[in-house]
Amino acid sequence: MSKSTKALLQIGVALMLAMAAGVLIFMWTSKLTKQPKAVAEKAVTTVEVVVAKAEIKRGTKLVEDMLEVKRFTPDSRPSGAFPDVEALEGRVLSTDVAANEAVTESKLADPSVMGGGVSALIEPGKRAMSVKGNMVMGLAGFVRPGDRVDVIVTLPEGYDNKPVTKLVLERIKVLATGTELSPPDKDGKTASVDVYTLELSPEESERLALASTQGTLNFALRNEQDESKILTTGVNVKKALAALRPKPKPRKATNRNQVKVEVITGGDTRTLKF
Numbered sequence: 001m002s003k004s005t006k007a008l009l010q011i012g013v014a015l016m017l018a019m020a021a022g023v024l025i026f027m028w029t030s031k032l033t034k035q036p037k038a039v040a041e042k043a044v045t046t047v048e049v050v051v052a053k054a055e056i057k058r059g060t061k062l063v064e065d066m067l068e069v070k071r072f073t074p075d076s077r078p079s080g081a082f083p084d085v086e087a088l089e090g091r092v093l094s095t096d097v098a099a100n101e102a103v104t105e106s107k108l109a110d111p112s113v114m115g116g117g118v119s120a121l122i123e124p125g126k127r128a129m130s131v132k133g134n135m136v137m138g139l140a141g142f143v144r145p146g147d148r149v150d151v152i153v154t155l156p157e158g159y160d161n162k163p164v165t166k167l168v169l170e171r172i173k174v175l176a177t178g179t180e181l182s183p184p185d186k187d188g189k190t191a192s193v194d195v196y197t198l199e200l201s202p203e204e205s206e207r208l209a210l211a212s213t214q215g216t217l218n219f220a221l222r223n224e225q226d227e228s229k230i231l232t233t234g235v236n237v238k239k240a241l242a243a244l245r246p247k248p249k250p251r252k253a254t255n256r257n258q259v260k261v262e263v264i265t266g267g268d269t270r271t272l273k274f
Contacts, residue, residue, distance in 0.1 A: 045073070045074065046071035046072060046073055046074075047071065047072055047073075047074055047077050047083065048069050048070075048071060048072075048083045048084070049069070049070055049071070049072045049077055049078070049081045049082070049083065049102050050067050050068070050069055050081065050082045050083070050084065050085055050087075050088055050102065050103050051067070051068060051069075051070050051100050051101060051102050051103065052066060052067060052068075052097045052098065052099055052100065052101055052103060053065075053066055053067060053068050053099065054066070054099045055096065055097070055098050055099050056093055056096070056097045057093070057096055057181060058093045058094055058095050058096050058120075058121060058181060059092065059093065059094075059117050059118065059120050059121055059181045060092065060093050061090065061091070061092050062088050062089060062090065062091050062092070062093065062103070063089060064085055064086075064089055067085045067088060067103065068085070069083075069084070069085065070100070072102075077102075078102040078104050079104065079106075080104035080105035080106055081102045081103070081104050082103060082104075082105075088103055088108075091108045091109070091111065092108065092109040092113050092120040093107060093108060093109070093120075094107060094108060094109045094120060094121060095107045109121075110124075117181070118175055118176055118181065118197060121175055121181065121199075122175070122199060123199065125201065126199050126200060126201060127199070127200050127201070127202060127205050128175055128197055128198070128199060128200075129197070129198055129200055129205050129208055129209070130195050130196065130197045130198070131195070131196055131198065131208065131212045131217060132194060132195060132212070133193070133194055133195065133196050133217070133219070134194060136218075137196075137217060137218055137219055138177070138193065138196065138219065139219065139221055141193075142221065143174060143177065143196065143219055143221055144174065144177055144180075145174055145175060145176055145177055145180060145181055146173070146174065147173075147174045147221060147224075148171045148172065148173055148174070148221075148222050148223075148224055148226075149172055149174060149198075149219040149220060149221055149222065150167055150169065150170050150171070150172070150219070150220040150222060150230075151167075151168055151169035151170075151172060151198075151208065151211065151217060151218075151219060151220075152165060152166070152167050152168070152217070152218045152219075152220060153165070153166060153168050153211035153212075153215040153216065153217055153218075154215050154216045154218075155211065155214055155215035156214075156215075157236075162236060162237065163236070163237065164234050164235070164236050165234060165235050165236075165240075166232065166234035166235075167220075167230065167232045167234075168207050168208075168211055169200070169204055169207060169208060170229060170230065171222065171226075171227065172198050172199065172200060172204070173198065173199040174196060174197070174198060174199075175197045175198065175199050176196075176197040177193045177195075177196055177197075178193030178194075178195055180193070196219075260273050261273075
């Protein structure tokens with residue numbers, strides 16, 4: 001075989017190998033480009049979820065104009081979400097819902113609650129009761145819906161009608177201040193009202209009715225996470241004035257019942273103490 005023939009043969013083999021390698025690379029790159037496409041096609045699968053068009057306050061009865069349907073991926077769909085608006089018409093919110101937030105079953109009052117307002121916010125077994133207040137009682141307006149307060153009353157007691165102040169209710173939920181069922185949007189904004197609606201058990205309602213009609217009420221605002229139970233004996237004028245006084249100095253011991261006896265023996269005289 002001549003050198004030229006041998007060189008052509010080598011070139012031909014090299015070309016065939018190069019073509020085979022090119023085909024393999026093309027097939028491999030085509031497979032890689034198809035995989036992201038398949039993943040992308042799989043990711044576009046969505047489900048319908050009903051959300052609020054704008055912010056909706058708790059206690060509101062839902063109507064079609066307040067809601068709209070948006071698409072969520074299956075893994076981002078909130079638990080208890082609804083796929084169509086019709087299923088939510090007439091239901092009442094038990095908590096605030098922000099704009100574009102999904103309306104879920106946990107944010108709704110019981111289906112038996114058909115009217116909006118305070119009645120939709122009352123827990124089963126509880127009652128709503130309003131009392132007349134003032135700026136001092138409401139902590140200058142810082143008592144707002146959703147807060148927890150202790151109720152303190154000053155009442156006359158005994159035959160002489162001396163005033164006694166006592167904590168009578170603990171961790172009572174404020175349902176509304178005036179006509180507001182939700183706290184102000186802006187943090188720090190006060191609610192200057194003279195009527196406060198509280199959520200109470202029937203027994204607590206009786207206690208509050210007596211306290212509000214026969215005495216003077218005050219609220220003590222407490223931390224929402226503070227669930228401690230405090231028992232007090234109450235305070236009267238004497239106890240209040242005794243607070244923060246220094247301890248009295250101890251008196252020297254004296255025996256007021258001591259008896260002295262004078263004994264005379266001949267010319268001697270002695271005094272004995274008993």
